[in-house]
Amino acid sequence: MHIRDEAPGDEPAIHAVVEQAFRSAPHSSGTEAHIVDALRAADALTVSLVAVEDGAVCGHVAFSPVTVDGAAVGWHGLGPLAVHPRRQRQGMGSQLVLEGLARLRTVGGQGCVVLGDPLYYGRFGFRARAELTLAGVPAAYFQALPFTTPMPEGSVDYHAAFAAGA
Ligand SMILES: CC(C)(COP(=O)(O)OP(=O)(O)OC[C@H]1O[C@@H](n2cnc3c(N)ncnc32)[C@H](O)[C@@H]1OP(=O)(O)O)[C@@H](O)C(=O)NCCC(=O)NCCS
Structure with missing residues (x-):
């Protein structure tokens, strides 16, 4: 791999691997594959990585810019993150x-946020922080990882492409 x-x-x-990964995920919106397509169409995929095995794409992760209180501050959002159901729990998601x-x-990002399971993302250094909030979600599930200090403070908005397919 x-x-x-x-x-x-x-x-x-x-598109296929994102759809397959989220098909049985309990918290899925069902729109994740469309979100990736829309981010790409908007030229908002700052980082887009694939995990490849025997020539086949088995996993994918997207990172796109977020704003804090409406301002672009060099922070990004991680997601969607997807690993094909047959390849889950073998470390592929962590490597992505x-x-x-x-x-x-390396491209100058100042930090990263993620909405997801704290038990999973905590292992990479993400944790809920009072400085950054996401409207409408339980605080424990919205986590941040600053690369530099001081970190920004305010309300985070993901790219408009996250409304795709809804
Ligand atoms: C979440 C996901 C990307 C993790 O990828 P992965 O390659 O399976 O993860 P890793 O092998 O790197 O890490 C495994 C650990 O993650 C956790 N984990 C992985 N998949 C999990 C799942 N579906 N539910 C709960 N915990 C999970 C476990 O704690 C596991 O540790 P363990 O094997 O010691 O129990 C993958 O399960 C997936 O695609 N899920 C469906 C889509 C999704 O939920 N994406 C994340 C949205 S926030």
């Missing part, structure tokens, strides 16, 4: 997250 940047031609395979965070740092 290796991880690489998304390349032209990967789009259908990415770690490689993606490393890429974000």
Whole structure:
């Protein structure tokens, strides 16, 4: 298995793996694959990585810019993150997250937020922080990982593409 940047031609395979991964996820909106497509169409995929095995895309992670109190501050949102159901719990998701965070740092990202299970994302250094909030979600599930200090304070908004397919 290796991880690489998304390349032209990967789009259908990415759509399929995101759809398959979220099909049985309890908290799925059912729109995650459309969100990835819409982020790409808006040129908002700051980092888009695929995990490839035997030539097939088995996992994907997207990172896109977020705003804090309406301002672009160099922070990004992690997600959607998807691993094909047959390949889950073998470390692929963790490798996608770690490689993606490393890429974000190299392109000048200042930090990253994620909405998800604290038990999963805590292992990468994410934690809920009073400084950054996301409207309408329980505080414990919205987590931040600053790369630099001081971290911004305010209300976070994801890219408009997150409304895609709703
Ligand atoms: C979440 C997801 C990306 C994790 O990828 P992965 O490759 O399976 O994860 P890793 O192998 O790196 O990590 C495994 C650990 O993550 C946790 N984990 C993985 N999948 C999980 C799931 N479906 N539910 C709860 N915990 C899960 C477990 O704690 C597991 O540790 P363990 O094997 O010691 O019990 C993958 O399960 C997936 O695609 N799920 C469906 C889509 C989804 O929920 N995406 C995340 C939205 S926030």
